[in-house]
Amino acid sequence: MLFRAIFALHFLWGVLPSEPRESRGHISVVLLGATGDLANKYLWQGLFQLYLDEVSHGHSFTFHGAAQTEPERGRRLVFERLKRLACPSDVPPNRCAVLKDQFIKLTDYHQLKTAEDYATLNRQITTTLSQEGMQEAGRIFYFSVPPFAYAEIARHINSSCRPPPGLWLRVVLEKPFGHDLRSAQELADELRTFFREEEIYRVDHYLGKQAVAHILPFRDQNRHHLDPIWNRHHVERVEIVLKETVDVKNRTGFYEKYGVIRDIHQNHLTEILMFLAMELPANISSSEDVIRSKLQAFTSLQSPEITSAVIGQYVAYNSHVREELQKGQDYFSRTPTFAGVLVHLDNLRWEGVPFILASGKVLDERISYVRILFKNRAYCTQNETMWDPESSQCKPRQIIFHIGQGELNSPAILVSRNLFKPTMPDSGWKEVRDRPQLRIFGQPLSDYYVYIPVAERDAYSVLISRIYSGKKESFITVENLLASWAFWTPLLDGLSIQVPRLYPGGRENEQLLDFEMVGREVSFVAKETIELMDARDEQTPDKYKTIQSRFRQSQLITAWSEELINRLASDIEATAASAVRRSGEFHMALSGGSSPLALFRQLATRHFGFPWRQTHLWLVDERCVPLTDLESNFGTLHEQLLRHVRVPYFNIHPMPVHLNRRLCVEEDKGPELYANEIAALVTNSSFDLVLLGVGADGHTASLFPHSPVGLEGSQGVVFTESPVKPHQRMTLTLPLINKAKRVSVLVMGKGKHDIVTVVSRVGHEPKKWPVSGVSPSSGQIAWYVDYEALLG
Numbered sequence: 001m002l003f004r005a006i007f008a009l010h011f012l013w014g015v016l017p018s019e020p021r022e023s024r025g026h027i028s029v030v031l032l033g034a035t036g037d038l039a040n041k042y043l044w045q046g047l048f049q050l051y052l053d054e055v056s057h058g059h060s061f062t063f064h065g066a067a068q069t070e071p072e073r074g075r076r077l078v079f080e081r082l083k084r085l086a087c088p089s090d091v092p093p094n095r096c097a098v099l100k101d102q103f104i105k106l107t108d109y110h111q112l113k114t115a116e117d118y119a120t121l122n123r124q125i126t127t128t129l130s131q132e133g134m135q136e137a138g139r140i141f142y143f144s145v146p147p148f149a150y151a152e153i154a155r156h157i158n159s160s161c162r163p164p165p166g167l168w169l170r171v172v173l174e175k176p177f178g179h180d181l182r183s184a185q186e187l188a189d190e191l192r193t194f195f196r197e198e199e200i201y202r203v204d205h206y207l208g209k210q211a212v213a214h215i216l217p218f219r220d221q222n223r224h225h226l227d228p229i230w231n232r233h234h235v236e237r238v239e240i241v242l243k244e245t246v247d248v249k250n251r252t253g254f255y256e257k258y259g260v261i262r263d264i265h266q267n268h269l270t271e272i273l274m275f276l277a278m279e280l281p282a283n284i285s286s287s288e289d290v291i292r293s294k295l296q297a298f299t300s301l302q303s304p305e306i307t308s309a310v311i312g313q314y315v316a317y318n319s320h321v322r323e324e325l326q327k328g329q330d331y332f333s334r335t336p337t338f339a340g341v342l343v344h345l346d347n348l349r350w351e352g353v354p355f356i357l358a359s360g361k362v363l364d365e366r367i368s369y370v371r372i373l374f375k376n377r378a379y380c381t382q383n384e385t386m387w388d389p390e391s392s393q394c395k396p397r398q399i400i401f402h403i404g405q406g407e408l409n410s411p412a413i414l415v416s417r418n419l420f421k422p423t424m425p426d427s428g429w430k431e432v433r434d435r436p437q438l439r440i441f442g443q444p445l446s447d448y449y450v451y452i453p454v455a456e457r458d459a460y461s462v463l464i465s466r467i468y469s470g471k472k473e474s475f476i477t478v479e480n481l482l483a484s485w486a487f488w489t490p491l492l493d494g495l496s497i498q499v500p501r502l503y504p505g506g507r508e509n510e511q512l513l514d515f516e517m518v519g520r521e522v523s524f525v526a527k528e529t530i531e532l533m534d535a536r537d538e539q540t541p542d543k544y545k546t547i548q549s550r551f552r553q554s555q556l557i558t559a560w561s562e563e564l565i566n567r568l569a570s571d572i573e574a575t576a577a578s579a580v581r582r583s584g585e586f587h588m589a590l591s592g593g594s595s596p597l598a599l600f601r602q603l604a605t606r607h608f609g610f611p612w613r614q615t616h617l618w619l620v621d622e623r624c625v626p627l628t629d630l631e632s633n634f635g636t637l638h639e640q641l642l643r644h645v646r647v648p649y650f651n652i653h654p655m656p657v658h659l660n661r662r663l664c665v666e667e668d669k670g671p672e673l674y675a676n677e678i679a680a681l682v683t684n685s686s687f688d689l690v691l692l693g694v695g696a697d698g699h700t701a702s703l704f705p706h707s708p709v710g711l712e713g714s715q716g717v718v719f720t721e722s723p724v725k726p727h728q729r730m731t732l733t734l735p736l737i738n739k740a741k742r743v744s745v746l747v748m749g750k751g752k753h754d755i756v757t758v759v760s761r762v763g764h765e766p767k768k769w770p771v772s773g774v775s776p777s778s779g780q781i782a783w784y785v786d787y788e789a790l791l792g
Contacts, residue, residue, distance in 0.1 A: 029061060142172040145174075175203070206459065242268060246362070261495070313335065365405075369400055399413075414448040417447055590637060591620040595747070603641060622655035623722075655670070670730060709721075
């Protein structure tokens with residue numbers, strides 16, 4: 001059958017067997033999961049398109065559908081799908097019918113379950129080629145199967161179905177490529193035992209979308225226009241958006257495990273971000289150069305904080321989960337179905353430019369796009385109606401890569417006419433001048449140069465063609481994969497305990513999911529309204545303010561977390577102002593950990609009247625790491641607060657954990673040096689304010705349960721050992737903390753509810769619960785506890 005099919009192909013393309021063209025070798029394509037949903041929707045059509053594009057260019061093909069389905073049923077399912085294959089509009093119907101018939105003749109089905117099944121397939125390929133006198137070029141194995149099946153299939157291919165030495169092998173994998181950094185690393189390590197990295201093609205189908213695939217060529221072809229303006233001095237912000245109207249019904253099992261950030265942001269949106277932010281290589285046709293530049297851009301990503309993201313969940317999601325996963329009526333999921341994330345890069349080109357990555361289900365429209373909005377410094381004296389779209393600098397200036405759907409309903413590239421007229425390849429893109437009534441981002445289409453593909457192609461057809469050509473830059477390398485997970489995993493871990501905002505879906509969302517950027521934070525514009533239901537024996541937050549305004553015989557301030565931080569920041573500013581009026585300076589000692597981060601950002605962005613020039617900042621505790629280390633409390637303080645406010649550098653007092661090129665060595669007497677510095681600058685070593693937190697085990701500062709170090713005695717600063725890494729710490733002692741004029745203890749989050757309950761009941765037991773030993777001898781203590789920590 002193979003010989004007859006190839007003979008027919010020679011005839012079809014006007015090449016007689018007596019006048020053979022030069023052969024480039026035979027390619028066997030094996031589609032694993034050939035009867036599955038992805039294969040039926042996209043992959044068989046993509047393989048047919050590859051055949052149409054390449055059959056006249058020297059290669060011959062056979063296509064092997066494979067699955068675990070028994071042979072008769074599997075063959076029937078595959079060939080039912082093949083009958084529905086379609087040709088592009090430029091292929092005449094009679095030729096299409098012949099091509100389709102030949103493709104079907106070149107396709108067969110195999111049940112692949114055991115190593116022997118793969119060995120049988122290998123023998124069939126080699127025997128057939130030998131009988132036909134054909135040379136093999138290589139093999140493509142497309143894994144359209146769940147990731148848990150990868151290892152077993154890889155083992156069978158490696159042991160029983162590899163092409164002979166000297167021929168190429170291309171193994172194609174579909175996402176998800178792990179659930180977090182650890183699982184992605186484990187999967188990569190497992191595959192590495194069977195395949196070389198150059199043999200692996202990890203698919204992100206968005207890289208095959210025509211508008212996305214043209215980002216680098218567009219940048220390359222328009223270097224002379226873009227080089228001066230593709231930077232922080234001219235770009236106001238970048239938006240990368242994928243909106244969907246559908247829900248996740250019938251996919252809740254997947255979504256409960258992954259959620260929107262793992263499903264969309266970690267792969268599709270991040271890859272697009274890299275194409276926009278990477279330095280453009282001199283030769284974009286060099287896969288190695290493009291991959292190297294992408295990886296370099298990954299290293300510039302700034303680690304996101306929890307406040308860098310907002311998350312939501314459509315109202316019906318929980319009912320879908322309960323129904324499909326058979327959960328009880330009391331089950332509530334925190335899985336986000338919407339997320340907006342603010343990303344920054346730390347390099348000279350993009351420093352300070354916000355990249356907004358947003359995606360969600362059950363939104364008002366189906367659309368995906370990239371929007372680069374340029375700064376507008378012009379003032380135009382003429383009335384707006386007089387502004388010319390090509391010459392007026394007062395109209396918005398932007399470049400839009402319209403990926404699909406929306407009112408345009410087509411891939412497109414749009415450039416504001418007052419920016420520049422782009423250079424576009426005549427062969428692949430054409431300018432659009434009609435549809436003047438259409439408006440894009442508030443502007444008529446006539447305000448843009450608009451280009452659409454001459455012929456639209458499905459993303460999988462594009463990527464299958466690039467797999468065939470070995471163009472690795474269109475796929476995810478293991479280095480880029482792990483770099484992406486390293487960026488997203490900490491944020492995902494932090495968001496896992498956050499409650500997403502509920503939204504009804506569609507147009508009813510109105511402004512509920514709108515969010516704004518303040519510095520490096522994002523927050524929803526519309527504040528959520530929370531109704532508290534009265535019940536006879538139930539303690540609501542409002543009741544709690546009345547019932548219990550004291551905590552451990554001290555002042556208790558309680559509110560929702562955002563309101564609580566606002567109150568604490570205002571109280572600190574008032575304390576600072578009072579201290580400056582009294583003595584001309586304000587000495588504040590700050591704890592590390594995650595709780596104060598929101599406070600630092602609040603002080604940096606909202607309290608412009610704070611007396612920073614008269615403020616001395618000290619640390620309550622420090623990890624024994626270099627101050628530039630990500631684990632350093634001082635490093636966090638610098639990143640979140642110090643670099644945003646004007647504190648004189650000689651008023652900043654980091655703990656001396658790094659002396660004589662070594663960390664926390666007793667002989668260097670770091671604690672004694674810090675205690676002496678406090679004694680020299682702080683009257684009676686009595687801080688105006690000490691800010692503390694509470695660990696889930698009851699520790700405060702770096703004073704830990706079941707350790708007597710730092711709980712009593714004359715020392716003001718000591719080394720301690722933490723039960724978690726990094727173990728070694730430097731900390732203020734309880735006696736020094738208790739000299740303070742005021743101590744504020746900040747406790748937030750449901751994870752702290754149990755310890756708050758315990759601490760509310762215990763007496764003075766610092767050896768067991770160090771925080772219970774905080775009791776200023778002549779000062780005041782105030783507890784700032786949010787509702788989640790207080791009420792659970």
